[in-house]
Amino acid sequence: MTTPHLLWLLGGVGGILILASVLGEILRVRLSPNGQNPVIENLNARIAAWWVMVILLAIAFLAGKPGVILLFALASFAALREFLTLTSYNRADHWSLVACFFVVLPLQYYFILTDWYGMYSVFIPVYVFLLLPVVSALRGSTRDFLVRVSETQWALMVCVYCVSHVPALLYLQIPGFEGRNVILIAYLIFVVQLSDVLQYVWGKLLGRTRVAPTLSPSKTWEGLIGGTLSATAIGTALWWMTPFTPLQAAALCLMLTFLGFFGGLVMSAIKRDRGIKDWGHMIAGHGGFIDRLDSVIFAAPIFFHVTRYFWSVT
Amino acid sequence: MGQAISLFARFITAPRAVWQGIDPTPNQRVYFANHSSNGDFVLLWTVLPTPLRRRTRPVAALEYWLSSPLRAFIGRDVFNAVLIDRRPEMRTEDPVALMVQALDQGSSLIIFPEGGRNSSDDPLLPFKSGLYHLAKARPGIDLVPVWIANLNRVMPKGEIIPVPLICTLTFGAPLHLDQDEPKDAFLTRTAQALLALRPQAHP
Numbered sequence: 001m002t003t004p005h006l007l008w009l010l011g012g013v014g015g016i017l018i019l020a021s022v023l024g025e026i027l028r029v030r031l032s033p034n035g036q037n038p039v040i041e042n043l044n045a046r047i048a049a050w051w052v053m054v055i056l057l058a059i060a061f062l063a064g065k066p067g068v069i070l071l072f073a074l075a076s077f078a079a080l081r082e083f084l085t086l087t088s089y090n091r092a093d094h095w096s097l098v099a100c101f102f103v104v105l106p107l108q109y110y111f112i113l114t115d116w117y118g119m120y121s122v123f124i125p126v127y128v129f130l131l132l133p134v135v136s137a138l139r140g141s142t143r144d145f146l147v148r149v150s151e152t153q154w155a156l157m158v159c160v161y162c163v164s165h166v167p168a169l170l171y172l173q174i175p176g177f178e179g180r181n182v183i184l185i186a187y188l189i190f191v192v193q194l195s196d197v198l199q200y201v202w203g204k205l206l207g208r209t210r211v212a213p214t215l216s217p218s219k220t221w222e223g224l225i226g227g228t229l230s231a232t233a234i235g236t237a238l239w240w241m242t243p244f245t246p247l248q249a250a251a252l253c254l255m256l257t258f259l260g261f262f263g264g265l266v267m268s269a270i271k272r273d274r275g276i277k278d279w280g281h282m283i284a285g286h287g288g289f290i291d292r293l294d295s296v297i298f299a300a301p302i303f304f305h306v307t308r309y310f311w312s313v314t
Numbered sequence: 315m316g317q318a319i320s321l322f323a324r325f326i327t328a329p330r331a332v333w334q335g336i337d338p339t340p341n342q343r344v345y346f347a348n349h350s351s352n353g354d355f356v357l358l359w360t361v362l363p364t365p366l367r368r369r370t371r372p373v374a375a376l377e378y379w380l381s382s383p384l385r386a387f388i389g390r391d392v393f394n395a396v397l398i399d400r401r402p403e404m405r406t407e408d409p410v411a412l413m414v415q416a417l418d419q420g421s422s423l424i425i426f427p428e429g430g431r432n433s434s435d436d437p438l439l440p441f442k443s444g445l446y447h448l449a450k451a452r453p454g455i456d457l458v459p460v461w462i463a464n465l466n467r468v469m470p471k472g473e474i475i476p477v478p479l480i481c482t483l484t485f486g487a488p489l490h491l492d493q494d495e496p497k498d499a500f501l502t503r504t505a506q507a508l509l510a511l512r513p514q515a516h517p
Contacts, residue, residue, distance in 0.1 A: 077478070078328070080478075081328060081478045081479060081480055082480060084477070084479055085464065085479045085480040089467050091470055094470060094473055094477060097477040098475050098477055101477065101478055102475070280328070280480060281328075281330050282328060
């Protein structure tokens, strides 16, 4: 499934990470030789985690469609675990929660694997939406019923449905782009995550005015504008490896970066509501899987449908 | 085998240890924790660093862990549990003496002072006196409170299939029996210290 373009993109990311690692090490020696500067320590932990994530993604790309689907199914699993840990709890939901992890999640990715578009695009929003509350209702506890079923549905939509649209990109049929769909995934993740990183960098360098002071202290207008524009510029410059023209690539990148930002914003609102800073602890320096995936979660389904509508023949 | 069970526990609950009041150094200790599920000691054992884990033995109910060959294998052979009989009329050996013996052999212990699984709505049941007698017999030992959060949601009593949710284990500052401290005061103090470790943010 590898194409020369993919190798170049991965090589480019590897180059950026080497540069970041060197810079991080210089900063550490200069400013935090004994680990006393938390910002530098966090930066280096983030860079180290990026290496792991990029290497895992590269291995999945090499392993082909099943590898990519398995990787995102596992990411969904970890994200769903983080999300459901923070929802309201009732003994009566035990079986519906078990079903989320061991029935709904595997089925959704099975439908992706078999390219059953008509099923995977309605399975969670229709069938699970209607049937899962029945499982909880049969156990008879009505306390906070609407809250409980809504939270569970949200968890599935965010962590399983949306994430599963990343590997679904592999099955689009774009004339003249056959065999290179993996580029769509790499491009989506690259642009969205680059925008996250650049928003962080611009925000740290000249962030003054907060976008949503009650939601997140680290999201600033300077970071948002600098990050989205610079990520859009870099994404547009890579148009030649995509099925898009430069203008189309620019429009899509702008859409992706803003969706990514909105994803971070909405997931921050949920975290604020629950009184937590991070979704989890599995990715050192970043927090949990949802902390890292929030922007991809919001960008993936819309990127999938826009690309499918305008470019794919299926 | 123990590794496999630990790995499974990690996969399901991604347990996180918060060493709040004490560091994971290889000193001999008695870890005492809240008990809501049979997975409690597995999880506590899992989050200990390997050198500590090797010499830490759970204290478990003999009448439960010897009731089937599989349980006996897991309890006695895999986790090397100190098995004590909770039924005073049946037992041949004094539970506190067995625990002291294990301490004297250099092991650390994991104990659940509530004496049984808590399936009530209260966060913690009143402690049985075992912790007190153990502290009295070996006053120098560090008694480390460990709050295990969320495991009762992963596997409520009576359910077979666990729900994968994240569990947090918070290790508090070590406690000791004060000179002339009465039993009830000591048991209340240790229970309070354990309750104080409960995470606040979770709903």
